[in-house]
Amino acid sequence: MMKNALKYILILFFALSINITCLKLMANGTKIFRVGAFNYYPAIFQDNDGIVKGFYVDALKEIEKNEDIRFEYIYGSWSEGIDRIKSGNIDVMPSVAYTPERALFLDYCKTPLLTVWGELYVTFESEIDNIKEVQGKTVAIMKGDFNAQYFIDLVKKFGIECNFVEMSGFDEVFTAVKEKKVDAGIVNSTFGVAKQKEFRIRSTGVVFNPFDIFFAVKKGENKELAEILDKYLNKWRHQEFSVYNQARQKWSHGTVGKIEIFPQWLSYFLAAIGFLILAAFVFIVLLRKQVFRATKDLLKQKEILRESEAKFKSYVNTAPDGIFVVNETGKYIEVNPAASIITGYAETELLALSVRDLQPPETMEQDMQYFIALKEQGRMSAEFEFVHKNNSKRWWSVEGIKLSEFRYLGFAKDITERKQAEFLLKEQNAQIASQNERYKQLNSELQKSKEKAEESDRLKTAFLQNMSHEIRTPLNAIMGFAELLPRCYDNKEKLEKFSRIINERGTDLIEIINGILDISKIESGQLTLNLEEIRIEKLLHEIDTFFGEFQKKIRKHNLAFNIVLDSKVANTIAYSDPVKLKQILINLIGNAFKYTQTGNIEVGCSLKNENDLLFYVKDTGIGIPANRHTEIFERFIQAHQNSNQLYGGNGLGLSIVKGLLDLLEGKIWLESEVGKGSTFFFTLPLKTK
Ligand code: ADP
Numbered sequence: 007m008m009k010n011a012l013k014y015i016l017i018l019f020f021a022l023s024i025n026i027t028c029l030k031l032m033a034n035g036t037k038i039f040r041v042g043a044f045n046y047y048p049a050i051f052q053d054n055d056g057i058v059k060g061f062y063v064d065a066l067k068e069i070e071k072n073e074d075i076r077f078e079y080i081y082g083s084w085s086e087g088i089d090r091i092k093s094g095n096i097d098v099m100p101s102v103a104y105t106p107e108r109a110l111f112l113d114y115c116k117t118p119l120l121t122v123w124g125e126l127y128v129t130f131e132s133e134i135d136n137i138k139e140v141q142g143k144t145v146a147i148m149k150g151d152f153n154a155q156y157f158i159d160l161v162k163k164f165g166i167e168c169n170f171v172e173m174s175g176f177d178e179v180f181t182a183v184k185e186k187k188v189d190a191g192i193v194n195s196t197f198g199v200a201k202q203k204e205f206r207i208r209s210t211g212v213v214f215n216p217f218d219i220f221f222a223v224k225k226g227e228n229k230e231l232a233e234i235l236d237k238y239l240n241k242w243r244h245q246e247f248s249v250y251n252q253a254r255q256k257w258s259h260g261t262v263g264k265i266e267i268f269p270q271w272l273s274y275f276l277a278a279i280g281f282l283i284l285a286a287f288v289f290i291v292l293l294r295k296q297v298f299r300a301t302k303d304l305l306k307q308k309e310i311l312r313e314s315e316a317k318f319k320s321y322v323n324t325a326p327d328g329i330f331v332v333n334e335t336g337k338y339i340e341v342n343p344a345a346s347i348i349t350g351y352a353e354t355e356l357l358a359l360s361v362r363d364l365q366p367p368e369t370m371e372q373d374m375q376y377f378i379a380l381k382e383q384g385r386m387s388a389e390f391e392f393v394h395k396n397n398s399k400r401w402w403s404v405e406g407i408k409l410s411e412f413r414y415l416g417f418a419k420d421i422t423e424r425k426q427a428e429f430l431l432k433e434q435n436a437q438i439a440s441q442n443e444r445y446k447q448l449n450s451e452l453q454k455s456k457e458k459a460e461e462s463d464r465l466k467t468a469f470l471q472n473m474s475h476e477i478r479t480p481l482n483a484i485m486g487f488a489e490l491l492p493r494c495y496d497n498k499e500k501l502e503k504f505s506r507i508i509n510e511r512g513t514d515l516i517e518i519i520n521g522i523l524d525i526s527k528i529e530s531g532q533l534t535l536n537l538e539e540i541r542i543e544k545l546l547h548e549i550d551t552f553f554g555e556f557q558k559k560i561r562k563h564n565l566a567f568n569i570v571l572d573s574k575v576a577n578t579i580a581y582s583d584p585v586k587l588k589q590i591l592i593n594l595i596g597n598a599f600k601y602t603q604t605g606n607i608e609v610g611c612s613l614k615n616e617n618d619l620l621f622y623v624k625d626t627g628i629g630i631p632a633n634r635h636t637e638i639f640e641r642f643i644q645a646h647q648n649s650n651q652l653y654g655g656n657g658l659g660l661s662i663v664k665g666l667l668d669l670l671e672g673k674i675w676l677e678s679e680v681g682k683g684s685t686f687f688f689t690l691p692l693k694t695k
């Protein structure tokens with residue numbers, strides 16, 4: 007606001023001073039000429055900063071440089087300018103077309119400034135394209151414009167009626183067209199060409215009234231100024247790159263050539279820009295070269311890569327092993343033809359499956375452990391079953407490699423035939439092993455049988471030898487004494503003695519033969535059991551009676567013989583063979599009497615447990631050495647040296663006892679101390695009928 011106010015005050019001040027003197031001289035003698043300025047873009051106009059600019063101004067500046075004159079600009083409308091020059095308030099008016107009326111108060115320069123013409127402008131949407139189409143329309147014109155007057159006359163001549171709206175300048179005319187306040191507007195060609203783009207309006211192509219425009223001075227005044235102006239204009243007309251022409255170019259189209267009026271800094275700036283463009287160009291060329299080389303390398307590498315990929319693909323496709331790539335969930339994402347052959351699924355079918363789909367349900371959890379191991383350890387190698395598309399179970403060996411968190415590579419081989427062969431081999435090995443075991447058993451049984459047979463043979467021989475020896479001993483005695491008998495018929499004493507010996511040895515012989523018969527029966531399994539209920543108390547009573555008689559007979563009166571019966575078994579009834587049980591007791595008690603000189607013999611029975619009876623025969627006899635406790639149950643074995651001569655006997659009694667107890671399912675053992683006595687224990691099962 008302040009700036010504009012100041013501007014108007016200055017204009018007013020200049021106007022007043024002009025009234026005082028038409029021509030002002032500067033202190034140093036430079037002449038000042040006042041130029042009528044108005045809005046005639048781009049020739050002359052007032053810019054936003056309030057300064058009058060345009061190619062007229064540039065041209066006048068060039069003249070200022072060379073001549074001792076200066077120009078001042080008095081801005082106003084075109085008609086104000088005309089009025090001012092008429093009244094002598096300005097010295098020179100540019101852009102004045104020649105009209106006889108104006109020639110009355112103006113002197114024109116000889117060389118025209120421009121040749122211009124009138125032009126009809128409309129908006130882009132307008133349908134006005136020829137002069138007839140302005141019929142009934144509103145047309146904006148600049149007040150006092152020579153062209154406008156011509157157009158008004160022209161339409162009248164054509165009988166076209168239209169409304170004209172006067173504006174103060176060309177800017178206002180274009181603004182009215184642009185804002186569609188009017189249908190069309192008339193400006194001269196110089197302004198129109200320069201401003202149509204800015205206002206976004208177009209020429210209708212209706213052009214008219216070409217004419218020249220000149221600098222004009224007040225009639226009869228400033229003749230020398232007119233001459234100076236003519237001199238420069240005339241010179242510039244013939245120079246292609248004259249200051250005037252270049253300034254026109256610059257202001258009309260915004261382009262400049264080699265122009266002196268450019269400020270120095272602009273030249274430097276443009277030079278710098280040029281240098282930068284050149285540097286950029288060189289840089290771009292070098293860059294392009296580098297890019298070209300890099301691209302070439304890249305293409306080469308791409309080709310190598312493509313070739314190697316193709317090679318790799320052919321290896322994968324022809325590989326005899328199945329190749330699978332799965333993602334982290336086990337879904338197949340890549341497979342090769344061999345994978346398809348192994349599984350029976352087409353490649354596309356496989357790509358819709360995951361590892362779980364090929365594992366048998368019964369081993370699924372165990373098989374998935376391999377996949378977990380692969381994820382955790384990065385590698386995995388295993389043999390396991392899978393289900394073929396035809397539902398048969400087959401075997402494969404899989405080598406897994408972790409490529410990334412999301413990709414796992416597997417090489418698979420169908421090993422079904424090998425596995426089947428292995429199973430068969432295993433089965434056959436097991437059969438062979440079991441056969442070997444059987445053979446071994448048979449061998450051992452055979453060996454045992456052989457050993458038994460040999461042993462039996464040996465025993466038989468030993469037995470026969472023993473037997474013949476045992477039989478021969480009493481028989482020899484019998485035969486010897488029988489031979490002596492006839493020689494001692496007259497010796498009654500000898501006769502009785504020899505007869506007694508023959509009788510005793512005969513008894514021995516019978517005992518031996520009975521024992522041998524018993525043993526053979528037991529060992530040949532011919533002895534049968536006659537089971538019946540046995541009242542233990544009754545049985546022991548019979549034994550007691552038997553040995554009472556026996557003791558009398560053998561005259562061992564210093565020996566006490568007792569039977570101790572546990573009250574718990576007094577009425578116990580065992581189910582067994584009474585004859586054999588009695589024989590066992592008789593043999594054991596008989597031995598006790600045989601090997602005991604003084605002291606006592608005790609026979610007892612009690613319950614060992616609820617199933618067995620426990621018998622014992624205890625004596626205070628000679629005892630048996632500990633190392634003979636087992637052997638004495640064998641045939642013909644006697645524990646003491648010269649036992650036979652000292653105590654009699656033949657070593658068969660205990661082996662018969664052992665054999666009988668085996669038959670009755672009892673057990674026998676002993677406790678003994680040499681010189682103190684022996685106790686024989688045996689058990690008898692308490693069976694019921
Ligand atoms: P024998 O007819 O010789 O007594 P046995 O088979 O009955 O044959 O006994 C074998 C051997 O055991 C006897 O020769 C004897 O040396 C020893 N023997 C058996 N019973 C007793 C016992 N009560 N006291 C000491 N030795 C005994």
